[in-house]
Amino acid sequence: MNKTATLYLVLLIAAVIAPFVGYPVFLMTCLCFGLFACAFNLLIGFTGLLSFGHAMFFGLAAYVCGHAAKEWGWTPEVAVIFATACTAVLGYVVGWLAVRRQGIYFAMVTLALSQMVYFFCVQAPFTYAEDGIQSIPRGKFLGLIDLTSDTAMYFFVLAFFIFGFWLIQRIIYSPFGQVLKSIRENEPRALSLGYDVDKYKLMAFVLSAAIAGLAGAVKSLALGIATLTDVGWQMSGEVVLMTLLGGMGTILGPVVGASAIITMQNYLSGLGSWVTIIMGVTFVICVLLFRRGIVGEIEYRFGKKTSK
Amino acid sequence: MTEIFGVPIQAFMGQLTIGLVNGAFYAMLSLGLAVIFGMLNIVNFAHGALYMMGAMFSWMLLKYADVNYWFALVLAPVGVGIVGVIIEKTMLRWLYQLDHLYGLLLTFGLALILEGAFREAYGSSGAPYDAPDVFKGVFNLGFMFLPKYRAWVVFASAVVCIATWYMIEKTKLGAYLRAGTENPKLVQAFGINVPLMVTLTYAFGVGLAGLAGVLAAPVYQVSALMGSNIIIVVFAVVVIGGMGSIMGSILTGLALGIIEGLTKVFYPEASSTVVYIIMVIVLLIRPTGLFGREK
Numbered sequence: 001m002n003k004t005a006t007l008y009l010v011l012l013i014a015a016v017i018a019p020f021v022g023y024p025v026f027l028m029t030c031l032c033f034g035l036f037a038c039a040f041n042l043l044i045g046f047t048g049l050l051s052f053g054h055a056m057f058f059g060l061a062a063y064v065c066g067h068a069a070k071e072w073g074w075t076p077e078v079a080v081i082f083a084t085a086c087t088a089v090l091g092y093v094v095g096w097l098a099v100r101r102q103g104i105y106f107a108m109v110t111l112a113l114s115q116m117v118y119f120f121c122v123q124a125p126f127t128y129a130e131d132g133i134q135s136i137p138r139g140k141f142l143g144l145i146d147l148t149s150d151t152a153m154y155f156f157v158l159a160f161f162i163f164g165f166w167l168i169q170r171i172i173y174s175p176f177g178q179v180l181k182s183i184r185e186n187e188p189r190a191l192s193l194g195y196d197v198d199k200y201k202l203m204a205f206v207l208s209a210a211i212a213g214l215a216g217a218v219k220s221l222a223l224g225i226a227t228l229t230d231v232g233w234q235m236s237g238e239v240v241l242m243t244l245l246g247g248m249g250t251i252l253g254p255v256v257g258a259s260a261i262i263t264m265q266n267y268l269s270g271l272g273s274w275v276t277i278i279m280g281v282t283f284v285i286c287v288l289l290f291r292r293g294i295v296g297e298i299e300y301r302f303g304k305k306t307s308k
Numbered sequence: 309m310t311e312i313f314g315v316p317i318q319a320f321m322g323q324l325t326i327g328l329v330n331g332a333f334y335a336m337l338s339l340g341l342a343v344i345f346g347m348l349n350i351v352n353f354a355h356g357a358l359y360m361m362g363a364m365f366s367w368m369l370l371k372y373a374d375v376n377y378w379f380a381l382v383l384a385p386v387g388v389g390i391v392g393v394i395i396e397k398t399m400l401r402w403l404y405q406l407d408h409l410y411g412l413l414l415t416f417g418l419a420l421i422l423e424g425a426f427r428e429a430y431g432s433s434g435a436p437y438d439a440p441d442v443f444k445g446v447f448n449l450g451f452m453f454l455p456k457y458r459a460w461v462v463f464a465s466a467v468v469c470i471a472t473w474y475m476i477e478k479t480k481l482g483a484y485l486r487a488g489t490e491n492p493k494l495v496q497a498f499g500i501n502v503p504l505m506v507t508l509t510y511a512f513g514v515g516l517a518g519l520a521g522v523l524a525a526p527v528y529q530v531s532a533l534m535g536s537n538i539i540i541v542v543f544a545v546v547v548i549g550g551m552g553s554i555m556g557s558i559l560t561g562l563a564l565g566i567i568e569g570l571t572k573v574f575y576p577e578a579s580s581t582v583v584y585i586i587m588v589i590v591l592l593i594r595p596t597g598l599f600g601r602e603k
Contacts, residue, residue: 050409097588100595104351104408105547109591112544116584123577233540237416244413276424283417287410288402 015158024150025223026266030259031161032219037242037254038168039211044240045249046172047204048184052107053114054212054239056094057087059231060117061213062220066133067126069221076139076147076221080160083217084210090117091209095202102187114236121231132227136220153222160218164211169251171207180204212239241279244286247293256294315573321452327569328562329458329527332465333359335561336520337542339469342551343476344513346489347506350400350411356539357422358514360532362388362521364426367437367530377440381522388518389511396510401503419535426532434529443526461523468519469558476554485509544587550600560598 018027036058043049065083068074074082098109121127128134138147147153171177179200182190191197220226229235238261246257261279268275286293292300313320337355344352352358365387366380375383395418403410443457476482488495488505496502521534528534542561549560564583572579590598 050412052412097591100591101547104412107409107412108351108543108547109587111540112547112584112587115540115544116581119580119584122580233536237420240413240416273424273428276420277428280417280420280422280424283420284399284414287414287417288399291406291410 012162019151019154024154026262028150028154028157028222029219030255030262031157032215032222033239033242033258033262034255035161035164035218036212036215037239037246037258038165039208039215040239041243041248041250041254042168042171042208042211043204044243045253046177046184047180047201048187049201049205050104050107050240051098051110051205051208051236052240053094053110053112053117053233053236054208055231055233055235056114056117057091057209057212058216058219058235058239059121059226059228060090061087061216062226062230063121063127063133065217066136066220066226069139070133070136071126074139075143076141076156079139080214080217080221084214087213087216088206088210091206091213092202095205095209099198099201099205111233111236114231115233118228118231118233121228127226127228130228132225132229133220134225136224136226138221138224147221157218157222160214164214165255167207168211171204172251176200176203238279241283241286243293245282245290245293247296247299250293250295250299253293253295260294313574318452320570320573321454323569323573324566325454325458325462325569326572327566329461329565330568331562331565332462333520333524333538333561334542334545334565335469335558336465336516337538338545338549338557338561339472339554340513340516341542341546342554342557343472343516344510345551347485347509348396348400348404348411349408350403350415351408351543352510352513353412353415353539354395354418354422355415355514355517355542356535356537357419358388358391358535359517359521359524359538360426360535361391361422362518363437363525363528363530363534364430364521364532365518366522366525367435370437377522377526381519384522385515385518388521389515392511392514393507395514396507400510419539423532423536430532432531432533434531434534437525437530439526457526461527464523465520468516472516473554473558541583544583546597548583548587548590548597550597552597553599556597556599 036054039057040051040054043051061083064086065079068079068082069076094110094113097113098106101109122129126133138153140146141152141156145152147156172180179190179195182193182195183197183200187197190200216230219230242257242261243254244257245260246255247253264278265275268278290297337359341352341355344350344355362384365384366377369375369380369383370377399414399418400411403414439457443460446453446455447459474482476485484495484500484505488500488502492502492506524534541564545561545564546557548564549556551557564586567586568579568582571582578585594600
């Protein structure tokens with residue numbers, strides 16, 4: 001068995017044992033934001049597109065899933081799938097508009113469009129504006145298994161996380177993923193080789209949006225709330241930071257980064273605005289001194305040792 | 309009462325002047341962004357936070373040092389400019405060789421730090437800042453009442469915008485700047501101190517944001533959140549106008565402010581999204597922006 005497979009096996013075992021050792025709600029939050037950051041990383045790390053509006057997919061999916069589970073009484077897995085499908089559609093529309101511009105303009109367009117979605121969520125009746133959708137029922141998986149206990153819910157979240165994570169892996173190592181990487185490295189070259197670059201970018205954007213939506217939908221069930229925080233630009237910034245801190249373009253980095261940020265927010269939640277300041281400082285430090293991120297740095301050091 | 313398009317003329321003109329005032333701020337901010345982007349190739353996400361800082365500085369000057377509006381109008385932008393010099397010298401300088409995206413991320417981090425710091429110190433509710441006595445009251449134009457301060461904001465920002473345009477397009481200094489934007493290496497070879505020029509450009513751009521902040525202080529509540537509310541709209545303005553042209557940024561800013569104001573009259577529900585909707589339309593018709601040129 002090779003090293004990577006061993007690593008994943010160890011991680012899987014750890015993930016299965018974790019809820020019996022740690023606090024399941026905290027672990028679920030880490031998994032949801034980890035998947036969200038992985039989805040974001042598919043764009044920034046593997047296609048070279050910086051979307052500064054990914055919260056719109058995360059947040060909207062949370063609302064849709066919460067609404068479907070609470071008002072329509074759908075079972076959790078159907079609500080999650082429906083919400084994911086909705087964000088895929090939104091992702092298609094937003095991506096279709098945004099791929100018209102490159103680089104920082106792409107970032108600004110996605111940010112502006114996400115702000116539009118934010119204002120839609122402020123005004124739409126089903127989101128309950130400032131209150132958000134509260135006490136979303138977790139329901140019964142397939143109508144059979146009750147998810148009210150945190151441990152049961154944890155495995156529900158873990159299943160979706162593993163699915164999303166596996167899907168991203170498949171995308172990255174597929175021929176399609178190789179084309180995405182070539183776009184990241186040299187877009188004009190990829191274009192001149194005959195690849196319809198915009199179409200590839202759009203596909204990557206839709207996939208990333210859908211997986212981000214999956215994360216948001218599962219999160220709304222796990223924590224029982226969907227609020228404006230999930231869809232605001234600060235959330236878009238947070239997911240950028242998670243990915244940057246963990247390591248852009250690494251497979252596990254986003255999960256590590258997300259866990260680090262969630263842990264930090266948990267410990268510092270009593271400090272009010274200091275959380276914002278510390279996040280800002282982390283951003284600045286990461287950009288100036290630590291661009292590889294945690295996992296990227298480990299890979300770099302480790303890789304260097306083996307080559308010697 | 310006289311009506312225009314079925315709306316009382318007073319309400320119509322009121323929103324129109326508010327729109328003009330907002331447009332003036334959009335114009336000054338997007339102008340600063342365009343100047344900075346031209347020279348540094350960085351989209352300054354901290355622009356909103358520095359605008360907030362300008363307003364905060366003038367409020368603090370009044371509160372702690374009893375410095376009045378007129379001095380604040382000079383001191384606060386200079387203060388913001390100095391902060392800009394520090395940011396450029398210590399941080400942005402290291403990013404010029406990297407992907408442009410890192411500049412955006414760094415300045416986003418700075419925006420978080422500034423906003424968090426001011427919120428920690430002064431809360432997020434906001435404080436009033438009175439306009440100087442000269443500007444209290446209104447002009448009676450016969451068909452409407454025009455608050456004097458609003459007229460002053462529009463006038464002052466028009467002067468600043470035109471002066472900036474003149475400086476960049478018509479003077480020797482502006483010629484250096486435009487040359488530096490096109491080809492910094494060549495300009496440096498002619499013996500012009502490009503790094504210094506870059507620093508001063510950044511300071512000037514954020515100084516403009518600071519000045520807009522001072523002008524905005526009496527119009528809005530001075531609060532730590534005022535920057536993040538405006539910066540995303542300004543980004544949309546920049547996407548619509550394109551960052552290639554100075555006059556383009558000014559005109560786009562003004563026009564969008566007015567459109568936003570009028571939307572408040574005719575269809576208030578859409579007033580917060582109308583700028584983004586226009587952005588979508590522009591992206592569909594002219595992806596490079598109204599005045600833009602893709603390099």
